[in-house]
Every structure is written in structure tokens, then in C-alpha cells.
Amino acid sequence: MSSSSFTIKGLFLVGCVLFVLIGLRLRDRFLCPDLILTFFDVGQGDSSLIQLPGGGTILVDAGGGVGEWNIGSAVLFRELARLGILHLDLALLSHPDQDHIGGFVGLFESLGIGSFYLNATFLRPLNKEVAALMSPSRVNDTEFVGWSSPGRMYWAGAKLLFLPVLAGKSNNDRSLVLFLEFEGCRVLFSGDLSRLGERSLPQLPAPLSVLKVSHHGSRYSSDPVWLSQILPRYAVFSAGLQNPYGHPHPETTERFKVSRVLRTDLHGYVRFRFQPGGKATCETAWGPCGEWACEDSLR
Secondary structure: OOHHHHHHHHHHHHHHHHHHHHHHHHHHHHOOOOEEEEEOOOOOOOOEEEEOOOOOEEEEOOOOEEOOEEHHHHHHHHHHHHOOOOEEEEEEOOOOOHHHHHHHHHHHOOOEEEEEEEEHHHEOOEOHHHHHHOOHHHHOOOEEEEEOOOEEEEEOOEEEEEEEOOOOOOOHHHOEEEEEEEOOEEEEEOOOOOHHHHHOOOOOOOOOOEEEOHHHHOOOOOOHHHHHHHOOOEEEEOOOOOOOOOOOOHHHHHHHOOOEEEEHHHHOOEEEEEOOOOEEEEEEOOEEEEEEEOOOOOO
8 A cells, every 4th residue: 555545544534533523622612501601810810701502602801911922812812712712702891901901902813702891981081901902903893882881681591780880980990890690600700899899789699609709809809798798609819829919818818708719820720610400510720629509599
């Protein structure tokens, strides 16, 4: 048998393997009935991916970058591509601080984004970081939507509540907060709210399954009275290892005595899977971290 026939056979086998792998990836994404939530390890910043049943995708914040290095293209794009995601249906910016908006620069250059949500206060007048992101050469056909009042959306069995906060003059207290509910499982993405911003939120259904802790665990966030109202089962701190701000502050982590605390600086990525019927599981880069029923409010 000639070497050319071996080459053709080898290419055929490689093609078959790739076909099977791509098919499995598409099946896992578009036929999965679960809602999957991943908190990426992006150092001192925030970035979370929501994968909805049927393949819909939402990215909440995108971390930052240093100089020419951008975490969006260097890290997040690879993670998304590995999951078979080359187009985001929706991106949500909590607020335009560098450690939340910076990675979107790299992502806009690497993949498509259908809609981009943010607090309307950063569009009128136009915030300079948002203006730089909205460059026509970068965003193509992305629709930018500013939220000036609370609104809700129903998507693949999930209820999404968008809450634009106007509690102070800082960017942190003008975050666009996202509340998510699916099969009795409840998640809150609280941006970088201070205690003032947290107290300005409307009363939300409790207990929460997961809280993305405000402002990376700053001592000026995570109001004790507010926490006693939302009762998070899991508290996820997104912060950089040995960051110069001291996040999360020991005084803040102490307030989460009744919650399971997970930290991206120590645990790497954190992933929750919410299944039909309200069963939930948790894993980190270190392994499994729990299993429960979301409607079990007694804990």
C-alpha cells in the first residue's frame, strides 16, 4: 500500500474524530435542558457566563487588562470557544470600571455580540470608556441598550430582572444589577454596589441560591441587614490573588457565616448547574462543592 493511501486514511480518521467532537459539543450546548452559570477566574475583576437551555448565552462583565494585554482576547475568548460559543446573544456591563469593561474590547475583536446592556446613565452623557468601546470599527451590528428603569425578560424558562441602580455618584452605585430565577434557583449579580446601593434595591425573592458578592468583597459592601434579607446559600467572591486592595476584606467574609464562600482567587473558576425540577450542583477548578434542591429554603 502506498504512503498516499495511508495519508488519505489518516485524514479520513481525523475528519471522523473532529466530526464526532463537534457533534458532541453542539449537542451539549443546544440540547442541554440545564442552566449553567460559570464565574471565570479573571484576576481582579468580574466575568460570569450564563448558558441558557437551548444554547442562549449571556456574559456579565468581561474583566480588564493591562496595557496591550487584554483578558477578553487572551483568556475569555479561549474559554468561550472551548464551550462552542463564538457569538454571544447578550452582554451585560454592570458599570464601566476597567476591571469590568476592559475585556469587552478584546471580545468585540474576537466574536460577535448581539445586544449590549448597561445602565442608561452611562449613555446620557456618554461615558468615555463606553464611547471607546462603541467604536464603529469594533462593535459592528451590536445593539446597545441602556436601562433607565427596572425591566424583565423571560428566556428559555428563566426570568431575568434588570435593575439599574442610581444610589450615588460613583460608577459602583450606578451598576446594572441582574436577578435571575430558574426552576426555583435564584442568582443575583450585584456589580460593585456599596452598602448604599445594596439597600436601594427592591425586595427580592429569598433565599438566593448564589450571590455574586458586591465589589469583590470590599469592606464597604455586603450590608449585614441586606444579607439577612436575601440569605445567599453560596457567596462567590471574584478577586485577584494577593490584589493590592485587600479584597475580599476579612470583615466582609465574616458576614457570610451562613453561606458557603467560594473565591475565584483560591478556587479558580466556579460553576453551578441548575436542572429542571430545581436540583443544583456546584463545582470549582478543585472539584465538586455541593448539591442541593433550590426550593429547600430550610437549608
